[in-house]
Amino acid sequence: MTKPNTGELSPEQGAREEIKSYAVGFVxxxxxxxxxxxxxxxxxxSTIAIVLICVAALLQIITHLRNFLHLSFSGNQSREDxxxxxFSAALLTIMAGGTxxxxxxxxxxxxxxxxxxxxxxxxxxx
Amino acid sequence: MxxxxxxxxLNLGDGHAEAxxxxxxxxxxFWVFLMSDLIIFGILFAxxxxxxxxxxxxxxxxxxxxxxxxxxxxxxxxxxFGGVAxxxxxxxxxxxxxxxxxxxxxxxxxxxxxxxxxxEVKDFITQAGKGGVPQASGWLSSYWLLVGLHGFHVFSGxxxxxxxxxxxxxxxLDDVVKVRLSMLGVFWHFLDLIWVGIFSFVFxxxxx
Numbered sequence: 001m002t003k004p005n006t007g008e009l010s011p012e013q014g015a016r017e018e019i020k021s022y023a024v025g026f027v028x029x030x031x032x033x034x035x036x037x038x039x040x041x042x043x044x045x046s047t048i049a050i051v052l053i054c055v056a057a058l059l060q061i062i063t064h065l066r067n068f069l070h071l072s073f074s075g076n077q078s079r080e081d082x083x084x085x086x087f088s089a090a091l092l093t094i095m096a097g098g099t100x101x102x103x104x105x106x107x108x109x110x111x112x113x114x115x116x117x118x119x120x121x122x123x124x125x126x
Numbered sequence: 127m128x129x130x131x132x133x134x135x136l137n138l139g140d141g142h143a144e145a146x147x148x149x150x151x152x153x154x155x156f157w158v159f160l161m162s163d164l165i166i167f168g169i170l171f172a173x174x175x176x177x178x179x180x181x182x183x184x185x186x187x188x189x190x191x192x193x194x195x196x197x198x199x200x201x202x203x204x205x206x207f208g209g210v211a212x213x214x215x216x217x218x219x220x221x222x223x224x225x226x227x228x229x230x231x232x233x234x235x236x237x238x239x240x241x242x243x244x245x246e247v248k249d250f251i252t253q254a255g256k257g258g259v260p261q262a263s264g265w266l267s268s269y270w271l272l273v274g275l276h277g278f279h280v281f282s283g284x285x286x287x288x289x290x291x292x293x294x295x296x297x298x299l300d301d302v303v304k305v306r307l308s309m310l311g312v313f314w315h316f317l318d319l320i321w322v323g324i325f326s327f328v329f330x331x332x333x334x
Binding site: 011014015018019022025026029030033036037039040041044046049050053054056057060061064065068069080081084085088091092095096097099100103104107111 | 154157158161164165168169171172173175176179181195199202206209210212213217220221312315316318319322323325326327330331333334
């Protein structure tokens with residue numbers, strides 16, 4: 001589990017470890033997906049439901065990267081690959097997060113009524 | 127030399143010395159492509175989120191009119207199982223379970239991917255019938271582009287799986303094919319990862 005992609009174990013042991021890693025990822029993904037759907041279908045206030053969905057999505061993305069795409073911070077992952085992924089994630093955060101922040105702030109300033117939040121999805125249900 | 131350099135994705139391991147070393151640079155190149163793809167999807171997510179307000183919806187049909195949460199759950203299930211099924215392909219290649227098993231797992235992946243596409247296209251048709259066409263509003267344009275682009279990726283993935291099956295059948299599992307299967311695996315799992323973002327932020331957040 002700790003190093004899913006090392007080739008140091010004996011083949012049978014390695015195979016068992018890897019199947020275990022896929023199984024753990026699968027069960028975790030299934031639970032996180034179910035959790036997100038239950039959060040929507042339940043009567044929770046929408047802010048809490050949205051926070052739960054975001055947390056579940058983040059955890060599931062980490063699970064996929066770790067158990068299915070076999071990226072890891074530990075062990076002997078080659079440096080360039082990790083840098084590539086981290087750099088892309090940083091770019092994405094700046095560009096996508098920045099776009100969303102600027103647009104929702106602009107929307108609140110231009111069209112928002114005083115006292116309403118800048119969260120665009122709150123308004124979408126009316 | 128190669129044992130200290132592991133690349134993302136399932137490593138073939140030293141048992142496949144030639145293919146293992148070739149995979150190092152080839153799969154890295156494929157990751158560079160996927161990361162550029164990730165940026166495209168990320169920007170589309172950002173524009174979708176920006177359009178998700180009454181002005182973006184522009185009086186057209188909104189999320190609660192168009193989205194069918196049951197169908198989204200079915201699609202999510204198909205794609206999640208399809209993604210995990212590729213683990214069967216990777217392990218069958220790595221531990222040399224034979225051509226038959228690799229092809230069988232590949233076909234399972236393709237079938238689950240096709241099941242996903244069936245429900246997605248069905249949803250698109252229903253939504254268009256309710257007036258939720260791309261030109262109805264900015265929000266719908268971004269929705270069709272983002273979800274449609276992901277669907278197109280899944281369709282390409284299925285074609286890629288079928289060509290891989292043909293390659294395994296005609297060339298056998300040689301080093302070139304093994305490296306190609308590693309890249310296909312990274313692609314297939316990546317689509318599953320993007321879908322996590324889509325079902326969470328495109329479908330569930332507006333319905334919450």
